[in-house]
Amino acid sequence: xxxxxxxxxxxxxxxxxxxxxxGRSTGWWGMVMFVATEATxxxxxxxxYFYLRFQYGPQWPPGAIGTPELLKPLIMTAVLLPSSxxxxxxxxxxxxxxRWQLRCGLGATMVLGLTFxxxxxxxxxxxxxxxxxxxxxxxxxxxxxxxxxxxHVLVGLTMIGWLLAAALSGGTIDAxxxxxxxxxxxxWHFVDAVWVAILxxxxxxxxx
Amino acid sequence: xxxxxxxxxxxxxxxxxxxxxVLGGAVAWxxxxxxxxxxxxxxxxxxxxRVLAMPLGRxxxxxxxxxxxxxAGSLAVAALAWRRTxxxxxxxxxxxxxxxxxxxxxxxxWVNLLFLTIIVLGGVAVLVLPPCQL
Amino acid sequence: MATTSTPPxxxxxxxxxxxxxxxxxxxxxxxFSTVDHKRIGRRYLVTAGVFFVLAGxxxxxxxxxxxxxxxxxxxxxxxxxxxxxxxxxxIFLFATPMLFGFGNYLVPLMIGARDMxxxxxxxxxxxxxLFAGLFMWASLPFGAAPNNGWFAYAPLSSEQHNPxxxxxxxxxxxxxxxxxxxxxxxxxxxxxxxxxxxxMSLNRVPLFVWAIVATAFMVIFAxxxxxxxxxxxxxxxxxxxxxFDPSAGGNVLLWQHLFWIFGHPDVYIIVMPGLGxxxxxxxxxxxxxxxxxxxxxxxxxxxxxxxFGVWVHHMFATGLPQLSYSFFSAASTIITxxxxxxxxxxxxxxxxxxxxxxxxxLFVVGFIVTFVLGGVTGTMFALTAxxxxxxxxxxxxxxxxxxxxxxxxxxxxxGIYYWLPKITGRMYHEGLGRWAFWLVFAGxxxxxxxxxxxxxxxxxxxxxxxxxxxxxxGWNLVSxxxxxxxxxxxxxxxxxxxxxxxxxxxxxxxxxxxxxxxWATTSPPEPYNxxxxxxxxxxxxxxxxxxxxxxxxxxxxxxxxSEGRVTLLTSELDARVERPVxxxxxxxxxxxxxxxxxVLFAALLxxxxxxxxxxxxxxxxxxxxxxWPAGPSRTSGVATP
Numbered sequence: 009x010x011x012x013x014x015x016x017x018x019x020x021x022x023x024x025x026x027x028x029x030x031g032r033s034t035g036w037w038g039m040v041m042f043v044a045t046e047a048t049x050x051x052x053x054x055x056x057y058f059y060l061r062f063q064y065g066p067q068w069p070p071g072a073i074g075t076p077e078l079l080k081p082l083i084m085t086a087v088l089l090p091s092s093x094x095x096x097x098x099x100x101x102x103x104x105x106x107r108w109q110l111r112c113g114l115g116a117t118m119v120l121g122l123t124f125x126x127x128x129x130x131x132x133x134x135x136x137x138x139x140x141x142x143x144x145x146x147x148x149x150x151x152x153x154x155x156x157x158x159x160h161v162l163v164g165l166t167m168i169g170w171l172l173a174a175a176l177s178g179g180t181i182d183a184x185x186x187x188x189x190x191x192x193x194x195x196w197h198f199v200d201a202v203w204v205a206i207l208x209x210x211x212x213x214x215x216x
Numbered sequence: 217x218x219x220x221x222x223x224x225x226x227x228x229x230x231x232x233x234x235x236x237x238v239l240g241g242a243v244a245w246x247x248x249x250x251x252x253x254x255x256x257x258x259x260x261x262x263x264x265x266r267v268l269a270m271p272l273g274r275x276x277x278x279x280x281x282x283x284x285x286x287x288a289g290s291l292a293v294a295a296l297a298w299r300r301t302x303x304x305x306x307x308x309x310x311x312x313x314x315x316x317x318x319x320x321x322x323x324x325x326w327v328n329l330l331f332l333t334i335i336v337l338g339g340v341a342v343l344v345l346p347p348c349q350l
Numbered sequence: 351m352a353t354t355s356t357p358p359x360x361x362x363x364x365x366x367x368x369x370x371x372x373x374x375x376x377x378x379x380x381x382f383s384t385v386d387h388k389r390i391g392r393r394y395l396v397t398a399g400v401f402f403v404l405a406g407x408x409x410x411x412x413x414x415x416x417x418x419x420x421x422x423x424x425x426x427x428x429x430x431x432x433x434x435x436x437x438x439x440x441i442f443l444f445a446t447p448m449l450f451g452f453g454n455y456l457v458p459l460m461i462g463a464r465d466m467x468x469x470x471x472x473x474x475x476x477x478x479x480l481f482a483g484l485f486m487w488a489s490l491p492f493g494a495a496p497n498n499g500w501f502a503y504a505p506l507s508s509e510q511h512n513p514x515x516x517x518x519x520x521x522x523x524x525x526x527x528x529x530x531x532x533x534x535x536x537x538x539x540x541x542x543x544x545x546x547x548x549x550m551s552l553n554r555v556p557l558f559v560w561a562i563v564a565t566a567f568m569v570i571f572a573x574x575x576x577x578x579x580x581x582x583x584x585x586x587x588x589x590x591x592x593x594f595d596p597s598a599g600g601n602v603l604l605w606q607h608l609f610w611i612f613g614h615p616d617v618y619i620i621v622m623p624g625l626g627x628x629x630x631x632x633x634x635x636x637x638x639x640x641x642x643x644x645x646x647x648x649x650x651x652x653x654x655x656x657x658f659g660v661w662v663h664h665m666f667a668t669g670l671p672q673l674s675y676s677f678f679s680a681a682s683t684i685i686t687x688x689x690x691x692x693x694x695x696x697x698x699x700x701x702x703x704x705x706x707x708x709x710x711x712l713f714v715v716g717f718i719v720t721f722v723l724g725g726v727t728g729t730m731f732a733l734t735a736x737x738x739x740x741x742x743x744x745x746x747x748x749x750x751x752x753x754x755x756x757x758x759x760x761x762x763x764x765g766i767y768y769w770l771p772k773i774t775g776r777m778y779h780e781g782l783g784r785w786a787f788w789l790v791f792a793g794x795x796x797x798x799x800x801x802x803x804x805x806x807x808x809x810x811x812x813x814x815x816x817x818x819x820x821x822x823x824g825w826n827l828v829s830x831x832x833x834x835x836x837x838x839x840x841x842x843x844x845x846x847x848x849x850x851x852x853x854x855x856x857x858x859x860x861x862x863x864x865x866x867x868x869w870a871t872t873s874p875p876e877p878y879n880x881x882x883x884x885x886x887x888x889x890x891x892x893x894x895x896x897x898x899x900x901x902x903x904x905x906x907x908x909x910x911x912s913e914g915r916v917t918l919l920t921s922e923l924d925a926r927v928e929r930p931v932x933x934x935x936x937x938x939x940x941x942x943x944x945x946x947x948x949v950l951f952a953a954l955l956x957x958x959x960x961x962x963x964x965x966x967x968x969x970x971x972x973x974x975x976x977x978w979p980a981g982p983s984r985t986s987g988v989a990t991p
Contacts, residue, residue: 020222020230021303022227023222024321025314028232029923030924032922034467034540037539038468038540041540048574048575049578051574052575052578052608052611056582058258059601059604059607060604063603141585144592144598145598147591152585166970188977245659246655249681252674253674256674260674312551312553312924316553316923319552319643320552323644326645330684330687334656334680337683338677338680341673341677345673345676349672350671
């Protein structure tokens with residue numbers, strides 16, 4: 009801390025009156041509010057999972073379904089979580105007007121996201137042989153939660169694909185476009201973060 | 217009071233502190249309700265009075281005490297912000313940011329008092345009622 | 351129309367440019383493609399009014415049936431659909447959209463902006479609301495309307511116990527409507543954060559705007575629970591999932607938890623903007639600001655947050671551990687403090703001010719009396735023991751009609767009379783308004799006060815008829831007579847509005863000598879709202895000469911912004927000028943998108959899944975075209991840094 013830092017300065021009237029947050033655009037706030045309401049939706053969804061699980065009794069998942077295996081979801085995590093990095097890099101590129109960086113970053117994110125969806129499809133193909141949406145409440149929860157998240161990944165990929173198409177079609181990267189990239193990035197990071205919560209809820213928590 | 221203007225880090229800390237003073241109690245209370253209610257209802261429904269090898273009563277008690285302390289801290293910050301901004305305004309500074317932060321501090325003080333009361337009332341119930349009595 | 355004399359501070363050239371950039375063509379296409387928050391706000395008000403009439407007529411039919419024991423006017427099936435549609439429509443299709451209509455019209459005017467932050471999203475929200483309302487009401491003529499009560503408890507709402515389309519209409523209709531409510535809420539929050547006139551720091555924001563923003567935040571965090579609940583209900587009914595099915599590990603109480611996590615905040619979602627209207631109306635008729643501005647802000651914020659921690663008090667009769675009740679009891683008890691604080695602040699305002707008795711003030715007084723009575727019975731429910739005695743009786747019906755009619759309808763009526771001159775540019779007839787007030791007030795109390803009594807005597811709610819032995823007939827007849835008086839009073843309100851639009855004398859810009867910025871512009875406002883965006887120096891800008899100065903001689907080009915369709919972006923907390931931003935032109939895309947969604951939901955309802963898939967593709971394509979990064983080239987001449 010400098011001589012102008014310190015606890016006295018931070019709790020002085022002037023520091024306390026610092027405007028925080030400030031300078032955000034309407035689009036940024038709109039996306040943040042949208043993500044907030046979506047996050048609440050996922051919170052309710054995962055809350056319902058725990059509610060039904062603990063109301064159900066000691067054996068969970070019920071019947072012959074068995075504790076979910078971990079290998080595939082961990083690979084999916086290893087694919088999806090790092091996909092935020094090229095997104096950050098692409099956003100950085102758009103801010104400095106480097107179109108190649110924007111294109112490469114978006115492309116890399118896109119590939120990782122598609123890999124995730126493919127892995128999820130393979131996992132579904134295996135699971136569907138054991139239980140379906142209608143087997144019991146565990147099946148209903150499993151497919152609703154992972155399916156809803158998969159839908160979000162798909163929406164995120166569509167947005168990224170759209171940005172990529174726009175980036176490839178040329179034109180200058182103006183403020184308007186930079187904002188699109190940033191908003192998509194916020195959404196994509198959110199979809200990533202939700203996956204961590206789902207990994208914990210569906211795959212890890214039955215082992216606790 | 218320092219007379220030199222605060223540096224960027226002090227400003228950031230100050231801005232965050234003010235929001236802690238305004239909303240800290242609200243967040244602490246939200247955590248308190250979800251944790252205390254969730255633990256109690258789900259543990260009782262599962263037919264157990266222990267959570268992670270601790271007695272349920274004590275765990276729920278923790279879900280009261282920790283948020284109460286956070287709220288008390290938030291209250292203290294709000295009170296401090298109120299005093300500092302009021303004093304700064306009394307010295308004749310006309311910056312409207314002071315008026316705004318002072319109003320937020322006033323709101324913070326009262327709202328934290330409300331949340332502290334709610335949490336303490338919940339704490340009384342933890343002392344009085346056995347955790348799983350229907 | 352408004353006066354055409356040039357306002358001080360703006361040249362004729364600037365005015366002509368502003369009109370050129372902001373006016374929308376009066377064609378049919380212009381009608382469908384408008385993004386003007388004032389036109390959209392008016393439409394919200396009118397559409398919600400129509401749904402109010404439909405829901406009110408449902409109530410009259412029910413009261414007629416209940417006027418005497420064992421009447422045969424309605425069959426049980428019809429009665430079930432009517433009370434469900436009455437409740438659902440009043441809550442979802444009338445109360446919130448009506449108040450959002452006020453918000454849509456007034457928030458940009460009150461904060462000195464030229465439109466909402468997202469005008470096209472705003473138009474989209476309206477169309478979705480309209481279509482969702484029609485979607486739900488259209489089920490009634492087919493005998494397929496929701497029939498499970500407005501809170502649709504499982505397992506009665508499951509396919510097994512309630513076959514037919516009834517509850518599918520409910521689940522899909524509310525999901526559809528939820529899109530509109532969420533979109534409008536995000537729009538309100540961003541508008542209030544970023545578009546306030548320069549100088550309007552948080553401590554100078556009108557209380558009505560605080561109330562709308564707090565409401566919007568509640569919607570953001572409460573509505574997902576309802577949406578999830580309805581999605582699960584639809585999946586359970588249509589695709590045989592088991593969320594609410596105990597035989598396969600589901601739990602019916604999950605429905606109740608999720609419903610009331612939404613439902614209790616929703617009570618405040620309905621009432622809060624009403625309280626905001628009261629705070630907006632009072633200064634004009636007491637000739638002073640509302641007493642204790644920071645405390646009212648505190649109360650709004652506190653209620654918005656605490657309302658999320660009281661939901662279990664709707665479920666004190668469901669058999670959960672006593673200790674877990676107590677956390678919610680504590681919150682339910684404490685939330686009365688901020689509510690009471692507002693009431694005392696208004697009473698103090700009236701005591702300290704100089705009262706001007708006009709119709710809006712009468713409705714405010716009617717609101718205070720009615721709402722306090724509803725609040726008293728509300729605090730009684732915080733006692734778990736009492737609550738268990740009166741759950742599902744007419745006592746509850748009496749309570750929430752006092753709260754909702756008192757807390758939402760009376761303020762709305764006050765708001766209608768108060769802002770009618772601003773919205774239509776015409777004054778209403780005072781005598782007619784007073785008659786309407788006394789009929790509504792008397793009718794309301796004659797209808798609902800006896801319900802407390804026969805509720806305590808044991809009459810259950812939601813029964814299509816009752817036997818004569820318990821002796822409830824007399825009181826029910828009183829209620830029915832009261833409901834007709836209430837209906838007559840509301841009819842007079844409508845007559846008053848039509849009379850004002852047709853025959854009223856022209857309204858000046860500020861007929862009340864009020865304090866907020868909507869009165870600083872013409873009645874009705876021009877499409878660009880303000881020729882010069884004002885600079886705000888205090889909580890009561892219109893009573894402050896410096897604000898008038900800022901739009902007169904002190905007008906500067908950076909607040910006239912006549913070079914395009916532009917409004918001013920300011921900082922979140924202190925409203926420091928940041929930069930001018932271009933605003934979108936009128937467009938048909940919101941209507942197309944909403945129509946595609948209507949097809950999607952209708953196809954889901956009747957199980958034409960291929961059609962639903964096509965509609966989903968159209969939805970995605972429309973959004974894609976809407977969001978195609980075209981850049982701000984269409985908004986000419988604005989240098990965006």
